[in-house]
Every structure is written in structure tokens, then in C-alpha cells.
Amino acid sequence: MADKSFNAFEMAQAQFDHVADMLKLDEGTRSLLRFNLREYHMSIPVRMDDGSVKVFRGFRVQHNDARGPAKGGIRFHPAETIDTVRALAMWMTWKTAVVDIPLGGGKGGVVCDPHHLSMREQEQICRGWVRNLARDVGPLRDVPAPDVMTSPQHMLWMLDEFETIRGERLPGFITGKPVGMGGSLGRTEATGYGVVFTIREALKELNIPASDTTMSVQGFGNVSQYAIELYQQVWGKVICVSSWDQADQTSYAFRKKNGVDLQELRSITDRFGGIDKAKAKELGYEVLPGDAWIEQDVDVLMPGALENQITAANVKRISNRVKIIAEGANGPTTPDADKVIKERGIFLIPDFLANAGGVTCSYFEQVQCNMNYFWEKDEVLGKLDTKMTSAFAAVSELAKKRKVYMRDAAYLIAIGRVAQACKERGWA
């Protein structure tokens, strides 16, 4: 969970400033891109199951849509803050730009804890959120998607409300819908698989034979589970996974040195990715403190859940064996920690490149919805692989050419593309 003193938006702005200097961006473009284009705050009253009315705070931030409609997820989290949402919206702009899809960046959220809400109550939040924003979102303006603790079911409720208000079928309004209801095959796997595609390319780049590599993963949600699935199918072992324990309100790391068994772990995991530690012990896992995932003696580290996980406090615990850090989550590394990683020469695949598989597949979903023609799974995942690989290659090539850090190279490409779009539109 995020540190109280940590401000994700300030971090996002600091990263932007650094690259803006490198790009020698003019003041107008800087001012435009340093902040959001639009920001919506709302109150969502919901009649709870016990008859009382509770008001939930919700947000939608559209950071930039110069390259296409804003795109970004909706998070349900009790500790959600507007600054986190702002940061994530900005990162979405860079993310869609780095994989070169015609979309901008946005993000939304509601301060709530789905663990303590019935499905009916969650549905009311979804519908309330859309009622507030129906005029300002849509397939040609801003396209939401699932994020932390939201699911295809939430997206379908939101779509239903949106279509009811607009009086027409507009499946391209939102992505991450259930397959068969306008969702795309491959969407569930896309983010996790995308991370592994970039790890594969990084291993090639570093000339490391992939077959014997090992990985340690932070988080056991959708991204991590599918990343582990593909990583193990293709190469080697994942020896450690951490997950949040709702009952204890802390996280634990689960280690099995000869490799975790994904199916086994899934069978003892709740719908939010929490692993049952008692059952894990019975199955022979070592149960360690939550941040133990970072100190494992592995080749690849994948922070796959929340922001602010690799910090100045724990970065020194990263093993010398680690060759690659693939940021499956958004903003998992603080700038201080980032400096250390850079100095140590660890190959870093920055978040907005590594985890861009989700938004790329969301874009595919939107394309399929808009033309009402749906592709086979292998076609979707083939395109995803191509997109991710091309994006990685472009970033890596620039990093080598200009002798810059991978994160900087990714930002140079992404910010450069967005800045160019803004200039061409006459915005800056």
C-alpha cells in the first residue's frame, strides 16, 4: 500500500520535467502536459443494503487527448486520492503513446472498499459514476476500463447505464467487458502476457538464455497471475509471490524455491488476489514478510500490483543476481530507488511500456466493438505481441542510440509523440 507521504502525481511530474529538459520542450507544451486537460470530481449517493444512504467520492481525470480519445481504468480503492488518479492519467498518456495507439490518457476512481460492499451496492456506484459523467465520456471522448478491484461485471453495468442514458448501443464506450458482451478474447491475459513479451525481448537484448531464468513477483492479481502463467509456460520458475492479506491488513510473500505452482496458488486465492497463508503453508510454501519478494536471488523482479513498492528504503535489498526489473504495476519505483537501479545497471522495463499490454488490448477491443467484428484469440494475442515487441524495440534502440536509461528513452518517445500531436493541433 502506498506510503502516506508519497505523492504519485508529484513523482509523475518530476519524471516529466526530467524528460522535458532532455527534449528541450518549450514552456507552453510543458505547461500543457504537466497538468491535466480536464478533471471531474463527483459525489455518488448509494442506498446501502441496510437502508442507509452513503456518499462515495469519485473522480475522472483526462490528462491529454491530443492523439485520440482519453483512455484509462477506473479504480475502486479505499485509499484512492485525486493525486494518484492524476498521476495515473498522465502515465496513461505516455503509455498509449509509447505503444503508438491512437488514444490519449485518462484515469478514474471511486473511494470505496469493495471488500465491504455487496454486488448490488457496487452496481449502484458504477451506475452513479456513469450518470455523473455521461456527457463527458464516450467512445469518441474518453474510454474507461477496469483497474484495481473493478472487473468486467463493473464495466458491463457502466456500459448499460451509459447506453440507457444515450439511448443507443455504444459498446466502444468502455473496454474490459465480458467476452460475448462486447469484450475481446485475450483481454484478461493481455497485461500479464504483455509484461512477459517485454521480459522476453529484454532477455534477448541482454543475451541471457531464457530457459533457466527465475522470477520473483509482487502481487497476485490479474497482471501477476497471467505474467506467471506465460513466464512458466515459456521458460522458467517463479519462486516467490507476494499478496495482500485482507484479514491481517498486511502483505505476505510466499516462496517455494523449486517454483510456485500457479494452479495450486489460484486454488487458495480470493477474488482480489489474496492468498490464504494457512493453506499455503500446508502446501509447502514459506510464508515471509510481504516485502521479501524484493530480496530474492532471482534473474527477474516483477512488481505487479501497486505503486511505490521499490523505494529508497528497500532498493538496496535487491539481489546482485537480478538482471531485469519489469514494472508490471504503475509507478512501483520511486525516483530515489530508480537512481539506484540505474547506477547498478539493472535493465529496467518501465511501467508504461511493460504493462501497456492491457491498454493495447483494450484498444483492440474498442476497434472490434466499433466495427462489430470480433477476432479470434490467437489473432488478438498475435497483434499484442507484435505491438509490444515493436514498442520495446523502439525504446531499446533509442536507449542504446542516445545512451540513456530505458525509462528515459520510453519517456522521450512517448512525450515526444504527445508533444508533437499537441503542436500539430495548435495547442502549444
Add this chain to the structure above:
Amino acid sequence: MRRRQYSPHHGTLSRFDRNARPAAGRFTYIGSGELGGKAHGLARVQGVLDAKLRDAFAPAITVAIPALTVITTDFFDAFMKQNGLKEVAYSESRDDVIAHAFQRASLPVQLVGDLRAIVEKTHLPLAVRSSSLLEDAMFEPFASVYGTKMVPNNQPDADSRFRGLADAIKYVYASTFFRSARNYMKATHHSTMDEKMAVIVQEVVGTRFGDRYYPHISGVLRSYNFYPVSHAQPEEGIVELALGLGRTIVDEGVSWAFSPAYPRIAPPFKSTQAMLKNSQTRFWAVNMGKPPAYDPICETEYMVTADLGDAEFDGALPLIASTYRPENDSVRIGIGEKGPRVIDFGPILKADMLPLTELLLQLKDVCEDMLDTMVEVEFAVRLARDGGAPAEFGFLQVRPMVVSDATVDIDPEELVGDGVLLSAETALGNGVLDDIRDVVYVRPDRFDIMRTSEVPDELERVNAALVEARRPYLLIGFGRWGTTDPLGGIPANFGQISGAKVIVESSLPNLPFVLSQGSHFFHNVTSFRILYFCVRHDEERGIDWPWLERQPVRFAGELVRHVQLSSPLRVKVDGRTGRGVVLHD
């Protein structure tokens, strides 16, 4: 059965690289499983070909394995597992049901990015071929058992090309479980469970002529010739050539056959008229034109047939055809004058306009040395259009050829008399069998040329029962076995008669068929050591039908009968003379 585990250190293979451009001789693989028999054979031969033959006939001909990528067997395993296909695959479902189930399934995610890269790198047609694990077994070469699909790969949209390739791979995977393959497995006493499929994705050798893409020449070279003509010796081998894709030779049995040592000796036709009548008149090509109706479970979805007029229009005939001259009933080399064309490869074989036979002779030696056995080689040739560039000889496949070396002597007197069920001066194979107690035959009294298509269904049932009971049998029918023309014989596929150890094709007084002499199943016949008889109704010996009619009947269908004998037949074929006889008590 021999199985070879793929080793990355073996041969000159390299891992598929999305950034590398495809080129002839470039042999890559995707995956970490096994290569399968066909690909393994190519991997073995690649280095030797490069060293000894690549430029040996330059500037006239260059020799190379066309650019190919092998998808190793681990993807087949993953595909089956991830899509839960075992249930339908191992059921007794119809081929189309299996094929549809496989089409609905998704290819493994680790593969699809590379497949997109393949179609983005090349716009040439691709052949998607099976390369199964069991194909590596010495005596079971699985010729034509599994599917091969050609995809034009010429749509401007990469998505369409990707779909074509993905569908073709799924089709080849599905063909592992088609009925003919299942029957074949039973006949070879293997379990389908043992089988795994690697897939070869290979650029098709050929030239684009408008909406058609095909090689000028497809061919098969075999080390041993069971039908030597004139003074040619069996060990000097045989070559079969055809215009267009090799399906003409392999599946239809139409070709121009000759000994590479004596390429000027024509096949033994009775007359020029007979040669005209029996030589190739149509050919197969990849359809590069208007896409056909979507039918991913059809092996020939993207293939078309055309006739010789089309090939002449394409300008494909100058080096491969001759012209019939009715005024003196002769054939003149080349197409310099008007008249019916004959695909006899005269300009190359007789006028030496391309050193193809010299190349084939050397190729035979090279491959025999390498595999240390007799071989069968498939190839395709693309001729230069302007005459300036070298022709390209694409080496497509090599596999061991099994030839019995037991000496069998049959005197001419043995061919007639009491105790002879049938005999022939034209028999294929070599050896003696003493364990045949079952005879399955197409009933001469019920035979109707209009109903030949109904025969294979009845045969399939009898065959399945006999294969299950492990009872080899003698099979007798009329006309060409395995023909695609129902008026030319019995259109059975090999899987439907896979348990037969002796196959007889006969003509009838009112239907003087042109017999195939085993060409339709040639490779299976030789590899399974099946003895093959051609019995002409107008010869003295014929078949002793009255004796057969007296034997105990196990099954009497509408068109087929199965009799079971109290004592075994004795079947003898002398491969040196081509003489054969079947004796009963």
C-alpha cells in the same frame, strides 16, 4: 521406432529471429520440442547439400532447401492441452467435426507473434506441412497420411495472411486425428496417443503466373525402381516429374517416370496415342486470385487445377513439354510448332537444355550416403523466365526407402495351374507371405462402374475389423486403387484399406481399365512391404473367381465380400522380374 531428440547443437539450424529476412537455405525453428521426421530429414541433409550441391551446377541450377521454419512439437502439446482438445481428437468423430473443433481453438500465445512476423516478412505462398514424430520411424514414412495446406499469403492485409497461416497450422494439427490417420496408426500398431506433430512452414518454390503460382517441375526421386525399363537397373532408381505442385504425383499418381541413368528412355507406353492419353493434362497451382469461399477444413482451399493450355498461356511449357505430330504419329521435342502438348520434359531430358538428370544422379548418391540407405526425395524446380538466371532446385523432403533384399524365384510355370488363385507378370514389391487367411474383394457380379464411390465405405468397415483383429488380408478390386476419378477405379484412400498386405488391381472384360501399378499408394506400398499385383482380364491366368466363391463368407456386403480361409495363402513376388503369384491349397 527411432526417435530423435532435437538438439540445438545439431546441424545448422537457428532459432527463428523476427528481424532476419527469409532466404533459401535459411532453416529456423520456433520452440524447444522435437522437429518431427520430415524436418529432421531436412536438417540432416542441409549441410551436405550446401557443401556438395548448392553451386555444383551453377550457373544453370542452384540447389537449396526453400526458406522454412519448423514449429516444434511442444506447441502441438500446448495447443492440445490449452484448448482441451483431447476428447474430440481421440473420439471417433468425423474428420470435419475434428477439423472444426481445432479451428475454433487458439494457438499458443508464445507462437502467434512469430507467425505474424513470418507473414509480415514474406508475401510468397507458404506450404504448411506436417512433420510428425512417428514420421521419423524407418518403416513408416507416413506419406500423405497427414494434411498439407498451401496458403497464398498474398493478401495486402497482414491480418488476413496471419489468419490463413494460423488456420492452416490448425488444419495440419487436426489431420493427426483424421480417420485415415487413425486407420494408419492401427495398421502400424501404433497409438495415436504416441503421435506429436511438428509443422513446417515453407516458402513454396514456384513462379507467379497471374492468378496461379506453381513450380515448373515437381518431382520425386527414388533410389530403387521396381519397374525398370529397357536396360535400366532397379538400383539406378526412378524419377517422376510433373508440371505444377507435387500433389499431381503424390496423390494422383500422374507423372513422367524415367531412370535418371537413361533419361531418354520413355515410360513403357504401348503407343504414342497411349502416351498422350496417359500423360499429364491438368496441374495443381496455388490460387493467387480471388479468394475462395472460406473453408479452413478443406485441404485444397487455396489450390486450383488448370490445364495445359493455361500453362502454355503462362509461358511455363518451353522447357517441359513436347508436341504431338498427328501426321506421323510422333512427338517432337519442345513447343516450337502447333499441336497437342505432351508433358514429357523432352527439352530437358532429351535435348539436355538443363542438367537436371546429372543433378538428380548426384543428389541420389549424396542422400544415400548421408542416410546410409535407399532414399526417396521430393523436390520442385523453378525455371528462369528469361533464360539468364539460374533455375532453382528446391529440395523439399528426404526419407528412407525400404527395399526388401530377399531373393524370391518364380518360374513362369508357377504362374498357371491348380492351386493358383491369381498371378501376374506385373507385380510390385519383393518377398513371400505365408500368413494371409483373409481375402476381401469387390464382387465382380455386382460391380458397377457407376457405384465405385460406394465401395470404400464398405471396405472401411471390413478393414477396421481386420485391423482390429490384427489379420492381414489380400484385397482385390477393379481399376485403379485410390483414383480420384470414380470412373477409373475404386476411389479409396489408403487409410480405408490400410490392413491389406497384398493388393490386387484387375481390369474387366467390359472395362479395360488403365491400371495404376500401385502408383497411387506407391510409397505406402513399398514402405509397408505390401505386395501389389496388376492382373489383366485378357491374360491367360486371371483370377480364380470360382474358388474364391466357394470359401466361407465372413461378410457379404452390397458390393464387397470378405472370405476367411481355413489355411493360409502363399504369396510370392519376385522384385527382379516383377512376377508374382498367390497360391492356395
